[in-house]
Amino acid sequence: MDFIQAIIIGVIEGVTEFLPISSTGHMIIASHYLGLGQSDVMKAYEVIIQFAAILAVMLIYEKEIRWEKRHLWYKLFIAFLPLALVGFLLKDWVKSLFSVEVVSGMFIVGGVLFLVVEYFYKLEEHPHKEVSEVTYKEALFIGLAQLFALIPGTSRSGATILGGMLLGLNRKVASDFSFLLAIPVMGAVTAYDFLKHYDAFVSLNASAYWVGFGVAFVTAFITVKLFLHFIQRFSFVPFGLYRILFGCYLLYAF
Numbered sequence: 001m002d003f004i005q006a007i008i009i010g011v012i013e014g015v016t017e018f019l020p021i022s023s024t025g026h027m028i029i030a031s032h033y034l035g036l037g038q039s040d041v042m043k044a045y046e047v048i049i050q051f052a053a054i055l056a057v058m059l060i061y062e063k064e065i066r067w068e069k070r071h072l073w074y075k076l077f078i079a080f081l082p083l084a085l086v087g088f089l090l091k092d093w094v095k096s097l098f099s100v101e102v103v104s105g106m107f108i109v110g111g112v113l114f115l116v117v118e119y120f121y122k123l124e125e126h127p128h129k130e131v132s133e134v135t136y137k138e139a140l141f142i143g144l145a146q147l148f149a150l151i152p153g154t155s156r157s158g159a160t161i162l163g164g165m166l167l168g169l170n171r172k173v174a175s176d177f178s179f180l181l182a183i184p185v186m187g188a189v190t191a192y193d194f195l196k197h198y199d200a201f202v203s204l205n206a207s208a209y210w211v212g213f214g215v216a217f218v219t220a221f222i223t224v225k226l227f228l229h230f231i232q233r234f235s236f237v238p239f240g241l242y243r244i245l246f247g248c249y250l251l252y253a254f
Contacts (some may be wrong), residue, residue: 015217020158079143103153107247114240
């Protein structure tokens, strides 16, 4: 992997990991056109840039991960458990689902769901103003909604944000909870993938590694910041339309 490839993949990871548009489909296209494939080296590199993206979110939500906010972390742990348990038990089945058709289909389904939820969305019916107001029951429901992210192309953030909005959370609070939940979820996935592809790290280009890490960190930080400002003024309709168009493109191109 050269510097240009590292930068491109880093940017794609930083932009798509936390937006409700699924990074999987975008990585498929990027790997295809860059001639990288899904090799062990590519998997190892994805671990590196995912870790960079996690650090970016931790920096943005620095005030929410302090000890005095530990009750919020108890709720995040409750939301994390369903995916951790089911994902571990069904990891082989989940791998068997991976195909361009499944990814494309879930892009389209997720896009339609966003359009439907936004159609019925009324701001005055979403009383929560702060992410700390999410209850344990709501956290568990969001965790169950996150299980849909096991299906490739669904989008972890998309599933959790939709789950939160269906519970009555406003767009901002649902997104905040989704991004905070990404820290334990992506942290666990990154640690697992690191151990699984440890040998591949030896063959990585160290210089490209640091470039990709930095690019992914900066891109993720800027993307999440802009996204949080965007959803306080606008809806998820553009993301729903984008998902549908991108899913159709995947079906056509592959």
